[in-house]
Amino acid sequence: MNFDQTKWVWMNGQVVPWAGATIHVSAHTLHYGSGVFEGMRCYETDAGPAVFRMHEHLERLYSSAEMYGIRIPYSKTELEDAVCETVRRNEFSSCYLRPICYHGSASLALHPRNCPVELVILAWPWGAYLGEDNVERGVRVTVASWTKFHSRTLPTTAKGCGGYLNSMLAAREAAAGGYDEALLLDESGNIAEGSGENLFIVRDGVLLTNDESSSILLGITRDSVIEIARDIGYEVEIGKLKLEDLLSADEAFFTGTAVEVTPIRELDGELIGGAKRGTVTNRIREAFLRAALGRDKRYAGWLHMVEPQTAEIGM
Ligand code: PMP
Numbered sequence: 208m209n210f211d212q213t214k215w216v217w218m219n220g221q222v223v224p225w226a227g228a229t230i231h232v233s234a235h236t237l238h239y240g241s242g243v244f245e246g247m248r249c250y251e252t253d254a255g256p257a258v259f260r261m262h263e264h265l266e267r268l269y270s271s272a273e274m275y276g277i278r279i280p281y282s283k284t285e286l287e288d289a290v291c292e293t294v295r296r297n298e299f300s301s302c303y304l305r306p307i308c309y310h311g312s313a314s315l316a317l318h319p320r321n322c323p324v325e326l327v328i329l330a331w332p333w334g335a336y337l338g339e340d341n342v343e344r345g346v347r348v349t350v351a352s353w354t355k356f357h358s359r360t361l362p363t364t365a366k367g368c369g370g371y372l373n374s375m376l377a378a379r380e381a382a383a384g385g386y387d388e389a390l391l392l393d394e395s396g397n398i399a400e401g402s403g404e405n406l407f408i409v410r411d412g413v414l415l416t417n418d419e420s421s422s423i424l425l426g427i428t429r430d431s432v433i434e435i436a437r438d439i440g441y442e443v444e445i446g447k448l449k450l451e452d453l454l455s456a457d458e459a460f461f462t463g464t465a466v467e468v469t470p471i472r473e474l475d476g477e478l479i480g481g482a483k484r485g486t487v488t489n490r491i492r493e494a495f496l497r498a499a500l501g502r503d504k505r506y507a508g509w510l511h512m513v514e515p516q517t518a519e520i521g522m
Contacts, residue, residue, distance in 0.1 A: 208332075208334070209331075210329075210331050212297070212332055213330060213331045214297055215296040215297050216327060216328070217289045217293045219325050220281075222292060222293070222296050228327065230311060230312070234310065234322075235313070235314070235315065235319045235322040236310045236311075236368060238315055239317065240368040240370075241275065241310050241368065241369065242277075242307055242308055242309030242310065242367070243271035243272045243309075243366055243368065244268070244305060244366055244368060245264045245265070245267060245268045245304075245306045245307075245366060246264075246303065247259065247260070247264045247303070247464060248301070248303055248464050248465075248467075248499070249301055249303075249304060249513065250301050250499045250510075251301040251500070252501030252502075252512075253501060253502075255514045256299065256300050256301060256302075256512075256513040257501055258304065258510070259509060260509050261290060261511040262283075262287075262511065263427045263430070264464075265283050265286055265306075267425075268286075268366070270364075271364075271367060274362040275362075279308050279326065280324055281326060286328075287511065290328055291511075291513045291514075293328045293330045294330055294513045295513060299332065303333035303464070304330050305328070306326065306328045306329075308324060308325070308326045309324075309326075309327075309368070310322035310323070310324060311323040333465065335466070335467075336403075336465035336469075337387050337388060337461075337469055338387065341387055341469060341472075342469055342470075342492075344472060345469075345470035346387040346388050346461070346469055346470070346471055347385075347386050347387050348381070348386060348388050348401070348473065348474050348475075349380075349386040349388075349474070350389075350390050350392065350474070351376075351377035351381065351391045351392075351402075352380060353373060353376045353389075353391060354394055355393050355394075355399035355422045355423075356373050357394045358422060363419060363422045364425055374391075374402035374403055377389035378402040378403075388402060388461070389401065389402045390406070390453075390474070397421050397449055398450060398453060399421050399423055400417075400421075400422075403463055403465060403466075404426070404461035404462060404466050404469070405417075405423055405428070405429040405461065406461060406462075407460050407461075407491075408448065408452055408453055408456035409456060409457050409458035409459065409485060409488065410455070410456055412487065413443070413444060414436050414441050414442070414443045414487070414491075415443075415445075415452065416433070416443070416445055416448070417446065418445050421447060426463055426464075427464065428462040428468070429462050431495060431509070432491055432495060435494045435495055435506075436491055439490060439494060441487070450474075453474055453479065454479070456480060457480045457481075458470070458479065458480045458481075458486075458487055458488045459488075460491070467492065467495060467496065467499075468488065468491055468492035470485065470488045470492075
């Protein structure tokens with residue numbers, strides 16, 4: 208991925224050229240990770256670009272901010288408009304979107320009381336996060352030696368910048384070992400999640416996933432997949448997941464805005480199920496993409512059209 212196609216950045220209420228979207232080296236968040244952010248995708252639908260579940264992503268941004276005592280200086284409607292404007296100005300038909308709210312420059316005392324709260328929205332085209340081939344083949348995953356931070360350490364349901372150091376260490380370790388992605392365990396040794404994804408396993412046609420009691424970020428893709436799976440008629444159980452559950456699963460997949468629905472092929476060299484995208488994973492992935500692309504009207508409410516619409520979107 209790269210930023211070559213991004214021309215404009217929304218920054219503190221204005222759209223500025225890419226090269227002008229800079230902050231000072233004394234910004235509080237650069238030193239202490241004291242910001243919160245979101246990752247959303249905008250999909251190309253027949254009725255134009257649409258941001259998938261923008262409402263829920265912005266709700267999570269505000270709730271992450273609240274957990275860190277950050278007051279976002281814009282209303283949700285202002286941010287929705289700002290996100291759409293970022294897509295429009297860059298003339299993207301589909302892209303990844305990254306709103307980030309951070310503390311700017313004023314003081315480097317740990318308490319950021321004097322630092323301005325700033326907000327930036329970046330957009331760029333981003334294909335398959337773990338590789339196009341891996342969407343077919345499934346990813347190779349390793350269990351990280353790093354434990355997912357516990358909610359007594361940092362709020363796990365907040366998407367806080369500093370928390371991603373934990374993910375970054377795990378991702379680097381996985382890459383150094385030749386794997387595509389890391390799987391982090393929680394403090395009790397149960398499965399938490401990938402470095403940037405939630406996990407589902409399929410056993411005897413039933414989907415199983417964990418929840419915030421296993422130190423996960425409550426993913427919006429996870430939530431969408433639970434709803435879609437139940438609509439298809441699958442049973443979805445939510446509870447603790449152990450490594451042996453994953454190793455003995457018929458199928459397993461990651462969910463996340465960046466990875467969408469990506470199958471898991473193996474864990475530390477042990478093949479999962481048939482070691483290829485299973486039929487349940489396939490069905491879920493296809494149904495998810497149909498919803499995101501505006502091709503299933505049951506989920507039309509999940510799409511926020513970038514351009515104001517005069518008629519109902521075509522299905
Ligand atoms: N867990 C972590 C640690 C993540 O960074 C992400 C990506 N936001 C997810 C799970 C999946 O969340 P979502 O489906 O909302 O993108």
